[in-house]
Amino acid sequence: MAALTGAAAIVTGIPISKYVIAPSLGKGDGKWIDLGEIGGLAAGKVQMVAYEFMVKDGWLVLPQKGFVWVKSDGDGKLTVFSSICTHLACNVIWREDAGIFECPCHSGRFNLEGKPVAGPPTRPLTVLEHKIEEGKVKVLLTV
């Protein structure tokens, strides 16, 4: 009986577990997302830029929405920070008055360079790779 139970478990278990795990194995691909034109940002200033692009999620193509923080370094140079807090993935918010990025979930704080300065986060904000094509800023996101 033990052998037959084992055989029945294998016969049903292999297809079912492959069936269940399949969508979990896909690795995210990098994708260049158009943020549009970003002009008139003074050096040292930070601006929120929202984006929306279509992404295939399972059997649907749905809009994926989000935003990044763009910092001007002067001379048209930009730094693009991911909005995702490195502690627990809440969205950080730029506070102009204090000059910090603050995570509302556990009061984690990052300075203008994205370095953690207070609260639970220990890793800096992710700097996203970007390029400027025909005046438009494009940023590389893992989708």
Next chain:
Amino acid sequence: MKNSENMSQGLLKLLALDHAVDFLKNTTISSDALTWKRVCGSIATVLVILLFLSGAFMALYYSPYPGAAYDSVQYAEFDLPFGDVIRGIHHWSWNLLLVVMLLHMTRTFFTGAYKPPREMVWVSGVLLLLVVPLAIITGDLLPWTQAGYWTTRVRVSIISSVPVIGPFMVDLLQGGPRTGIVALTRFYVLHVIFLPAGIISLLALHFYFLRLKGLADPIMPSRLPKRNIALLPDMINRWLILFIVVTLAIGIATRFWFAVPYGDPADPSDSRFVPKPEWWVLFLNQLVSIFKGPFTIVGSAVIPGALAGLLLVLPFISRSPERRPVRRWKEILVAMLIAAAILGLSVMSWIEHFTSTVA
């Protein structure tokens, strides 16, 4: 009279249920167990039945599709007769279930009722206490509200912070890295099929072990003469009264005073939304924010895992037949210290999340 009794006997025979009915009639419960102090287990059973009933019918109007999920829940709640009551009963029942299960477990611990030969009654009960939060976590996402979505994002990133297996566990749970339609469908199916199946099995085991090993005798023998009470019809009648009272109480309370909080539809790009932890995870949340960087795993997995493990093995490490609390002061002291720590962490977390003003 005689005739109708014969008819019902005949019907039971026809359905081959006569033996089952005889079994229930011959199953007795000592009158010692019928005190108000020992009512929590019965209330928990009633709440589980209410959760299954309300949930099964809520599923009639639910559509697991980002966006539409929110609309379907709103439709059921506001456009259908008793929609608010049925959702309210589901919502408050799980909150109450957690409270009642904790009281039930606390009493079982203090009176030493978990000790041999009832080890497996305790173990199946602890497993129920561990499965119910999974049902809550999967259920929170289903209405597709801001609170449900962002709470899920935070929970998912806590799981993925566990080294090595964390990220894969998240991908397995969500069917990928995104909290989208695949994740919502998985949460839905776990919530309405797999987890209820687990809860029913564990509950059946809980009652089976209880029937096999018997209820614990009171520590102080009652002066009243002991009677035996039949499960059918006496105990079932008591449960039915309890069921009616609990249903009316929650239904009326939710209709007139405690509407289920709902809120806005989920918007993954809305940074202004700050998820606030539910009351029962406050202490876990605080653990996660205390242990930082490489020590995150201590708060997210080691301590919660050790607590769950300790509960599971309790009847195997505390085997002496002594049940009087005074003679077991060491283990009771340890338990009270742990409970105080959990309460303290919860209060700290509550102050951080509910009283501070993030402008």
